[in-house]
Amino acid sequence: MNSLRFEDLARTKRVGNPVVSPDGALVVFTVKSVNMKENRNEVHLHAFKEGEGVTQLTRQGTVNSNPQFSPSGDRLAFTSNRSGESQIWILPLDGGEAFQATKTPLGARQPVWMPDGKSLLAATTVYKELWDLKEVAKRAESEKDDKPTHHLVDELLFRHWDEWNDETLEHLFLFDIATGESKNLTPGPYPVPPRALAGDPDYAVSPDGTEIAFV
Template sequence: MCRFHIFLVAILVITSGQFIRAEQRPIEFKDMFAMGRVANAQISPHGKWVAYQATYYNVEDNSKNADIYLVSTDGKQHKRLTFDPKMDTSPRWSPEGDRLAFISNREGTSQVYLLNLKGGEARQATDIPTGVNSFNWSPDGNYFAVATDVYPEAESPSESAEMEEERSKDLATGKVIDNLLYRHWNSWRNGKYSHLVVVPVEGGEAVDITPGANDTPPISLGSD
């Protein structure tokens, strides 16, 4: 585990480019934003590559951008895979290791995008009206398991999105609290729950497999 952490630090140094300077000077506040934040490192099934996301911040514009990168486990090859100005995050390898799926908000809501590593542009693989919080591949590579926030009384993400649109027309801003867990950290519960839906990789309807007023995965109430 220690070696893996050292490897992630090495990636951060490579991507920032801010540590290689002709002159030495004390680190400044702006330098912290110039460095890329590395996250979601995922080793390929055959163990030769690591896919990860690097996020960069623009203080002047008060904005951020994340893209997907590849680095060989021997550190000799380094590739940038996405160049979109929006957020490309959470890369996940296909079981065969020939494709990468990731989450992007290129078209507004966060959806799963699919990139063939043999060439070509990334394509949108899901169209879930309630968006994608997280996802993973099925072992056979034919489906995505997706976590999305929906109203428990809705039978599908589409129906939940329609309910959201109708409720947005209500000008009342008061909240009716009838549950002990009415707030999670710094966000209010809004009547939605995280459900697990299954979507074919090649496109199709999202099927909710965890209906009811329960979160899947459960909300963590721990400190770490």
């Protein structure tokens, strides 16, 4: 019997985060692999359709996750770091390149479509005492070359996996896909939603789009 080695585990690809298209014909999921040369995990989106097998949908960036079909099923929103910070991208499933739907200064993740397919929700990083994205962008620009030499911790949650929070939290924003305009739905000195350690987004939209539930 052969022993299981570290290299065997590193070569094992992990499948997760499956979502099914509204018509039930397509399944999109994430595949996580280990890039030993670069010492990092990489996550890409794949699709399965009966009779056609599996197709890799994303190749740019190192992390492409949180896939969500549009209500009509013709577009796929997802989180990607291909432009630097994690942002929301949209891939037309009938052909064409993915385009960037959000351009927030500190990143956005976990898209949820509004029922009309014209806008979407996303957890968006802001500062604890600064919630307007224009002001957030000004501060982020002023601090981009000011790297901290130490961290003073006086509250939880001060670190999210392998990243320091650095006086930031997340607010729930509504983004108009056509215009790029955004609205902060949860302003305040508290995280809404809380930083997720795993699982689905901590918010959902009612079928008629008039109400949003969140943690």
